[in-house]
Structures are given as C-alpha cells and as structure tokens.
Amino acid sequence: MALTQDALLDMFRRSGGLLEGHFRLSSGLHSPGYLQSALVLQHPDKAEALGAALADKVRGLRPTLVLSPALGGIVIGQEVGRALGIRAIFAERQEGVMTLRRGFTISENDRVLVVEDVLTTGGSTRETMQVARAAGGTAALEVPFSALLEMSLPTYEPARCPLCASGLAVVKPGSRPTQAR
Numbered sequence: 001m002a003l004t005q006d007a008l009l010d011m012f013r014r015s016g017g018l019l020e021g022h023f024r025l026s027s028g029l030h031s032p033g034y035l036q037s038a039l040v041l042q043h044p045d046k047a048e049a050l051g052a053a054l055a056d057k058v059r060g061l062r063p064t065l066v067l068s069p070a071l072g073g074i075v076i077g078q079e080v081g082r083a084l085g086i087r088a089i090f091a092e093r094q095e096g097v098m099t100l101r102r103g104f105t106i107s108e109n110d111r112v113l114v115v116e117d118v119l120t121t122g123g124s125t126r127e128t129m130q131v132a133r134a135a136g137g138t139a140a141l142e143v144p145f146s147a148l149l150e151m152s153l154p155t156y157e158p159a160r161c162p163l164c165a166s167g168l169a170v171v172k173p174g175s176r177p178t179q180a181r
C-alpha cells in the first residue's frame with residue numbers, strides 16, 4: 001500500500017499529531033513544530049497501515065528482526081514486524097544507556113532493521129544501531145535509510161531560538177498542559 005506524503009500529513013493532522021508552537025525536542029533543540037506520532041499510532045488501524053507502508057519500503061533489505069528504541073518506536077516497530085512476519089523487539093535506556101533487556105536476543109546472523117517513529121537528529125536511532133552491533137552484528141558505516149514522510153521543520157539551538165527571543169514559553173512535547181492526563 002502506498003501512502004502519499006499528503007495522505008500521511010493529513011492522517012497526522014486529523015489525529016491531532018501535528019503540533020505547532022514552541023517545542024523542546026529530545027535532542028535539546030527547539031522547533032516550531034512537532035510530530036506526536038503516538039496520537040496517530042493510538043489508532044490500531046492507522047498503526048497497521050503505517051507499518052505495512054514502511055514494511056513495503058524496506059522489504060528488499062531482507063531484515064530478519066525489527067529493533068526499536070523504547071518507548072516511541074515500539075508500536076510502529078511491532079507493526080512493521082507484523083507486516084514483514086518477523087520478530088519485533090525493543091531497546092530501552094538503563095542508566096542512560098540503550099540496552100536490550102527482558103531476555104531479548106539478537107544473533108550474529110540477524111539482519112536488524114531499526115524502526116523509529118520520529119527521527120530528528122537521529123541520535124537515539126544511532127544508539128539503537130549500536131545495540132544491534134554490540135550484540136554481534138558486523139558494523140556497517142553506512143546503512144540504508146527509509147522514511148514515510150520527510151518534513152523540513154526548522155530547529156534551533158536554544159541560545160539562538162527566535163521563539164525563545166519572542167518570549168514564547170517552550171514546552172516538552174507530551175507534557176503540554178492541554179494534553180494533561
């Protein structure tokens with residue numbers, strides 16, 4: 001199933017997952033926009049469709065295992081694994097370091113597909129790739145990369161952020177007062 005960029009953006013908008021304002025990203029950078037993919041992925045039919053679309057883009061890589069960073073990557077990783085008919089496991093931080101827990105294993109023969117929901121600087125994605133390599137996989141310097149949607153949202157160092165300069169309060173996505181649980 002092919003999902004156009006427009007259809008995907010529309011899916012985010014209608015789920016309330018395309019946020020506009022002043023956000024502190026997990027990378028520490030500030031941005032006027034943010035994709036809160038959990039608001040799309042909370043709908044299992046949409047999650048399944050996104051997983052299938054992503055799986056179609058990477059099937060040719062012949063992965064044998066999906067590895068996602070917790071928590072953001074777990075749902076989409078599960079759906080990609082479902083679409084490809086392969087295991088889907090996740091890495092999580094233990095004392096700040098991405099680690100495999102819960103008895104999850106990666107064998108030396110596994111072709112590991114790292115699946116993430118949203119990628120900004122790619123920092124946590126690279127950490128997750130390290131988990132796969134540490135488990136025995138041979139490290140490739142360059143790996144294929146696929147995304148369903150690419151957006152050019154500006155990001156700013158806090159010290160140079162025009163939104164900060166304008167006095168607008170910065171919020172960490174997921175902890176917005178309007179979304180308090």
Ligand SMILES: [Zn+2]
Pocket residue numbers: 022030031156158161162163164165170
């Ligand atoms: Zn700012």
